[in-house]
Amino acid sequence: MSTSDIELINLSKNFGTSQIVREIDLIVPHGEFVSILGPSGCGKTTTLNMIAGFISPSSGQIRIRGVEQSGVPPEKRQVGLVFQNYALFPHMTVAENVGFGLKMQGKRRDEVDAQVKKALQSVRLEGFEDRYPKALSGGQQQRTALARAIAPRPSLLLLDEPLSNLDLKLRETMRIELKDVQRELGITFVYVTHDQEEAMAMSDRIVVMHEGVIAQVGSPSELYRAPQSTFVADFIGKSNIFAVTPIANAGGIQRVRVAETGLELLAASPAPASSEIAFCSIRPEALRWIEGPTPTERPANVLPVQIIKIVNLGAYLEVWCRHQSNTIFKALISAARGAQLATDVAIELTVEPAAIKLLTR
Known part of the structure; x- marks a missing residue:
C-alpha cells in the first residue's frame, strides 16, 4: 500500500495553445498539511482541480493512495473538498448540510447522525445543528463547509482558498483552527492559496508555483532561509x-x-x-x-x-x-x-x- 496520498507525475494541462501547468512532479505523504502557493495565474487551482477530477490532465499521471486516476470521476476519488464560496444549501440546516454527502452514499440514519455529530465536534460547532446558513457568521459557514467535507472521513482533503472571503482577524483565527483540525484528525490537507502568510502559518511543506511550474518545495523555514531563486526570495516574505x-x-x-x-x-x-x-x-x-x-x-x-x-x-x-x-x-x-x-x-x-x-x- 502506498504511503503517499498523492503522486503527480510529469503532470501538464493545456487550454488551447496556453500551457497552464507544465510537467510537474510532486509527492504528498499521508498526514501532511501541504500548501500550493503562488500568484494568480500560476496554475495552482488548475492543479487542485486535476487532483479532484474536475479537469482532465493533458498529459502525465495522478495517483491517489497509489491508484492511477485516469477516467475516475470526482465522486469516486474519495477526497473531501472545501471551496472559496462554501456552497452551503441555504434551505438546509447545519446538520442537514453536513450530512448531505453521507445520505448520498446511502448511509443509515444512525450512521449519518453519529458522523455529523463527530464532524461538528471536530470544528467546534456543537449546538449549531438546527441553524440555517443565513444565521451563521462567515467563520461558522466556513467551519460548516469543513465539517461537511470531513464527515465522510476522507484521508485526503482539498481546499481552494477557503479563507479568502473572511476578514483579516477571522482569517488569522481560522488558520489556527484549520491546522488544529488537521493535526487532530490526521487527514492530509492540500491547500491552495495566494497568501504567503497563510501558507507559512499552517503548512508542513509549501509548494511554490510560478508560471505553471514548481519553483521550490520545502518547509516554511527552508523556503524563507534558503530560497533557490529571486522569485521565491521575493514571494516568501x-x-x-x-x-x-x-x-x-x-x-x-x-x-x-x-x-x-x-x-x-x-x-x-x-x-x-x-x-x-x-x-x-x-x-x-x-x-x-x-x-x-x-x-x-x-x-x-x-x-x-x-x-x-x-x-x-x-x-x-x-x-x-x-x-x-x-x-x-x-x-x-x-x-x-x-x-x-x-x-x-x-x-x-x-x-x-x-x-x-x-x-x-
Whole structure:
C-alpha cells in the first residue's frame, strides 16, 4: 500500500495553445498539511482541480493512495473538498448540510447522525445543528463547509482558498483552527492559496508555483532561509534583491559587486559556482543598525546610508535607506529601538556574510 496520498507525475494541462501547468512532479505523504502557493495565474487551482477530477490532465499521471486516476470521476476519488464560496444549501440546516454527502452514499440514519455529530465536534460547532446558513457568521459557514467535507472521513482533503472571503482577524483565527483540525484528525490537507502568510502559518511543506511550474518545495523555514531563486526570495516574505557580479572567492567567502555600482559585499552562505552567481538576497531583518560609533572590530559589511523613508508597521519600522552607490536597502528595525530615527538621518547598517544568499536566477 502506498504511503503517499498523492503522486503527480510529469503532470501538464493545456487550454488551447496556453500551457497552464507544465510537467510537474510532486509527492504528498499521508498526514501532511501541504500548501500550493503562488500568484494568480500560476496554475495552482488548475492543479487542485486535476487532483479532484474536475479537469482532465493533458498529459502525465495522478495517483491517489497509489491508484492511477485516469477516467475516475470526482465522486469516486474519495477526497473531501472545501471551496472559496462554501456552497452551503441555504434551505438546509447545519446538520442537514453536513450530512448531505453521507445520505448520498446511502448511509443509515444512525450512521449519518453519529458522523455529523463527530464532524461538528471536530470544528467546534456543537449546538449549531438546527441553524440555517443565513444565521451563521462567515467563520461558522466556513467551519460548516469543513465539517461537511470531513464527515465522510476522507484521508485526503482539498481546499481552494477557503479563507479568502473572511476578514483579516477571522482569517488569522481560522488558520489556527484549520491546522488544529488537521493535526487532530490526521487527514492530509492540500491547500491552495495566494497568501504567503497563510501558507507559512499552517503548512508542513509549501509548494511554490510560478508560471505553471514548481519553483521550490520545502518547509516554511527552508523556503524563507534558503530560497533557490529571486522569485521565491521575493514571494516568501520580503527581500532586498540585487543583481551582482562575482569578484573573488577566498576561504569560503565570496566577494560580489552590486551591478552598475561600486558597492561590494562579502557573502558566506552556501553558493552556486562563482560563474553562475547572478543575484543576491538580503532579508530586511538581517540588516542591523549600528547604534553609536562603529565597533573597533569592524564587521565584514558596513553600509553607510541615509534614511529616505520610514514605514511604520506597528512593532517594527521598515526603514528605507540609500547607500552612496545609490543602492536602496530596506531594513527592519524594532519600533522601540528606532523611535529617534527620521528621514535624511545618516546611519550605518551591517549584514553578516552568512545572511547574504547568492542565487543563479
